[in-house]
Amino acid sequence: MARFTRLMLIGAFAALAIPAAAPAQNSSGQAEAQAAPVIPPPPAGMGQVVFYRSSRMGFAISCRVHENGQVVNRLPPGKYFIHSTTPGAHAYSVRSEATDVIRVEVEEGETQYVRCAIGMGIGVGRPNLSPQSREDFDRRGRGLDLMPPFVAGSDD
């Protein structure tokens, strides 16, 4: 048994510890050199929420944002989208083996930022929506591409 344990310890060479939401990198590692996308102000009388997913972690896990049971848009790694909406309280959710909900208060003329990151679940990765600042978007949003509007019936 001791030999078995020793073998296990010797064999354990790992430890690739990475943040759950490491910044996106393109193939040439140029992501750091790029600036975060410029976010235009919301339309008159509206507010907006910028959803972004900067990490390649859990690239196979869907981060499809819903509100009131309807898909707002999907969010593959390295993408962002701008959701213009009416001022007031809104609840957005993402689902895998569990549902994560974030409640935000959108105010007229204001932009809120929400990041999707993939945490660990029991069976599969678990997407999580978290409130963020403009500074976080500027830092992690380098090299993100705009996600086109969601079309019902499209695949992840």
Place this chain on the structure above:
Amino acid sequence: MRVLIGLALALGGMAGAAQAQAAPCCTIAAETAVRIEIVAPVSSRSSRTGQLFAIRLAEPILVDGRALVPAGAAGIGEVVHAARRGGGGTPGELILAARYLDHGGVRIALHKLRFARSGADGRIGFVVGYPASYLLTTPGGHVDVPAGTILQALVAAPVTLPAPD
């Protein structure tokens, strides 16, 4: 007759003066910036969505150089969203809003507090071994807002107050 008319005019003038004295004199414009202080700690460890918390005015609200609302005026904030950190590396989350300040029974509605934070991300590590490999995570961080934290909000709508003493 002249005496009566003079008396009536005098009384009218006095009433007008009294009315002017009681009438509100000063208006705080919408979108005026106010600095507020968190009275008791708020944290993603223990706060719940919808929970109210105490705030107070950190600096007086000045209009034309006059302190219309003194520092210390009490008010209320609300936790718009709170989530505890998760074992899978997800951080704690906290979104706060300032609702209003109270001054002499008049509510001064506030908005645009701009406090939306999450803690540090947890870490995910792979330990590759024989006969099994392991996936390890550390939990994300909390969001703690200590008492005494100063934040900025804006006045949501114009409000007229009586002249300060």
